[in-house]
Amino acid sequence: MQLSDVICVSEDVVSREVSGEMVLLDMASGTYFGLNAVGTRIWSLLDEKAHSIAALCEIIEAEFDAPLASIQQDVLGLATELSEQNLISVE
Numbered sequence: 001m002q003l004s005d006v007i008c009v010s011e012d013v014v015s016r017e018v019s020g021e022m023v024l025l026d027m028a029s030g031t032y033f034g035l036n037a038v039g040t041r042i043w044s045l046l047d048e049k050a051h052s053i054a055a056l057c058e059i060i061e062a063e064f065d066a067p068l069a070s071i072q073q074d075v076l077g078l079a080t081e082l083s084e085q086n087l088i089s090v091e
Contacts, residue, residue, distance in 0.1 A: 001053065001080045003072060006091040008050035013087050015043060024087055033085065038064060039078055050091055053079055 009015075012028045022040040024033040035043055041063065042056055051059075057072050064071070082088040 001076050001083065001090075003054040003057065003076070004052060005079070006050050006052045007046065007079055007083070007088045008091055009043075009046050010087055010089050015047065017044075026085065026087060028086065031085070033087065038074070042075065042078065046088065 010026075012026060014025045014027060016023050017040065020037060020040065022035040022043045024035065024043070025031070026033070038060060041060065045051055045056060045059060053072075053075055057068065057075050060066075060071050060075065061068050079088065083090065
């Protein structure tokens with residue numbers, strides 16, 4: 001994954017927000033996944049439309065109090081994990 005990659009929600013994923021956190025269901029595997037507050041915000045943005053990882057980092061930086069370098073590392077890690085689980089795809 002790179003900051004320039006544009007990612008979107010995979011078609012086989014159903015999501016629902018529960019108590020401020022996002023729960024994802026991969027319909028293909030029947031596996032559930034949970035996201036924390038920042039992951040929930042990122043998922044909400046991706047659910048609206050595809051975004052580059054860099055754009056997601058800029059939005060998160062504006063909304064959360066953390067250094068950009070740390071945000072980039074965390075968002076890249078989350079995107080990699082979501083991609084490995086087939087929850088997102090790279091356009």
